[in-house]
Amino acid sequence: MRKIIKTMDKLGLIKRNTEEIVTEKELISLLKKKKKPVVYLGWSITGKTHLGYYPPVIKLSDFLKAGLYVKILLADLHGALDNCPWDVLDDRYEYYLKTILLMFKSIGVDIKNLEIIKGSNFQLDSKYMFDVLKMSSFVTMHDAKRAGSEVVKFSKNPKLSGLIYPVMQALDEQYLKVDIQCGGTDQRKILMFARENLPKLGYEPRVEIMFPLIPGLSGGKMSASVEGSKIDLLDDEKTVIKKLRGAYCKEGEIEENGVLTFLKYVVMVIKEDKNEEFIVKRNEKYGGDLVFKSYKEIEKAFIKKEIHPFDLKNSLAIEINKLLEPFQKNLKDLKSLSEKAYS
16 A cells, blocks of 8 residues: 555656656556656757756656656757757757756755766767667658657758657667656657657657646747747846746736746745745735745636736746846856857
């Protein structure tokens, strides 16, 4: 009975704030058979890390709390395959490495079971490259392009490199020796591509876990390439406040609301786990501060128009600036590296 309860506790943490698991039955079986399953998330080192990277970091923290071993792949070769200049790959890898570690530090999670791996450290091995060629002989150009369509930046006349991208991501599951891969819902086609094609090489399909993408501050996906949609990790307090005040947050509406979504998937996960409250600061003439213990309470009050967007944005800015404190403390070094990586 105790083992079953522990398994279900793990399952609850793993499932929290996810969109889809392929398949949950396989996941439950894995948790019962293996004491410390291995899960990985891959980031192609193309665009600059920003506030939108926090929801995946929070999800990886859930896996750590559930007792899983977590691997983060910083995919430098995938970055090159997706149009990142070859001569800045090492600088971008270093920027990703430093900022991701600071994100984990800012949320105070134990990372003793976290490993960060550079893609080119294993993806250039002869056996791996042999499997890339072997899988490419089973996969059509149509299927490869379809798999990468929501992730790779294909032009009207796509480069061959973009078609190699999903083949390598599928093989990463095998060569990283993982049981689970996780990614945003935009990764779904690639994750299903991996489940379909790994068995053709005699490898086991993995469990695939997908989490929702959070909308940007201006609506739509939060993106490094759309300046108004995101907060940079190096932004100072005043810049964060200014950007949030310009964010889309229509009173009473929760759709495409990046302010509420960041509260749901980041701030309130941290606070609920620490048994802390979220305070919406308000002037006494408007009724004074409001105190919330869960995201559901915040959303319910917002729909009822009991919270004004201005007050919600200002209160969220306080929490975001707390998260970004480690970045401000390391600002000089990070800016120097950022200039080299993204000049």
